[in-house]
Amino acid sequence: VASMAAFNPGPWMSTYYASKAYVLHFSEALRVELKQSAVKVSVLCPGPTRTAFFRTAQLDSDKIKDSKLLMSPEEVALYTVRALEKNRAIIIPGRRNRWFAFLPRLGSRWLNRTIVGMLNKAYCPR
Template identity: 50%
Template sequence: MEKNKTALVTGAASGLGLEFCNLLAKDKYTIVMVDLNTDKLQLEKSILEENYNIKVITIAQDLSKQESAQKLFNQVKDYTIEVLINNAGFGMFGSFHENNWERELGMLNLHVITTTHLTKLLLKDMVTNGSGKVLNVSSLAAFQPGPLMALYYATKAYVLSFSEAIANELKGTGVTVTAFCPGPTKTLFQKTVQEGEDKGKIGFNMGCPKKVTLYGYKAMHKGKTYAIPGGFNKFLALLPRVLSRNTAANIVRKIQEKNRA
């Protein structure tokens, strides 16, 4: 059994996932990097190992498929995973009744099923060992309905609610769960929200990925239940408590339509 402290990061080859890997590498974790992009995984593995003198394991896997969490768990069960960062995700613009169902199903599997199942599979040993940290990447989108990105907003709301609930259940076990809720951040996510197009990128209130990730990383180590980086984002998260839900939905739709124009 691997005794060194080990962290597993999904969506690890780019964006926030890669930034989390750099932070973990600085703290001398053995890192299991999981991503679809085999070539990018190998490149970043080499860079991390050379820069930080750590061990990196790469697993190329599509986590948007059913049973992918169990398949991944079977490959890492001989490691003592002390940190799990469920970061992998994607979004798509468009009206729900017009969007491609297969792509939507992949999003539901990735954000909801895989995140939930992988967390469940790894939590058991964490609780037994009396130590562990889980960071589930939700979104500022979790706090309100999101017309034209309906499923993305809904799945991120699930991640937030799920994480807060199990964080409460785990009090006193030595294991913490943090829901990380960043706003728009300058990563490849913004370029892939609308498949095949370079539309839908959000330029307003765009966060720096390094600063955003560091905020979430520190919150995870402090055992915070949820973390929203940026004062303006904290303000936006509170708006749905003041406005009616219909008003919040109308505001989001206007923002989405403006960014697609």
């Protein structure tokens, strides 16, 4: 399991974002390496999900707890099972999340890290 964080640099949460980018790229590489075997590799990149993640990471979840951006764990799981049945390489539940994964390709790297940094700074405790 990676995250939507895998598609951007993540100021104020740099280790988390970097580890998710590692999981994404490692999984994609393994998929190619294992193509001739019976092993199938997919990587799940969920967006914000209503779980204990925010509390565990000590993030300010009050600002987003009622957001339409959050998916339920059940929605993520159902989408994931369907994508696994189709042997998808990268699984990104939710149309909005797929757009957010694509958008960094359209902007400059400076713009991407600046926007993500501003968002993370607003939600990360200091």
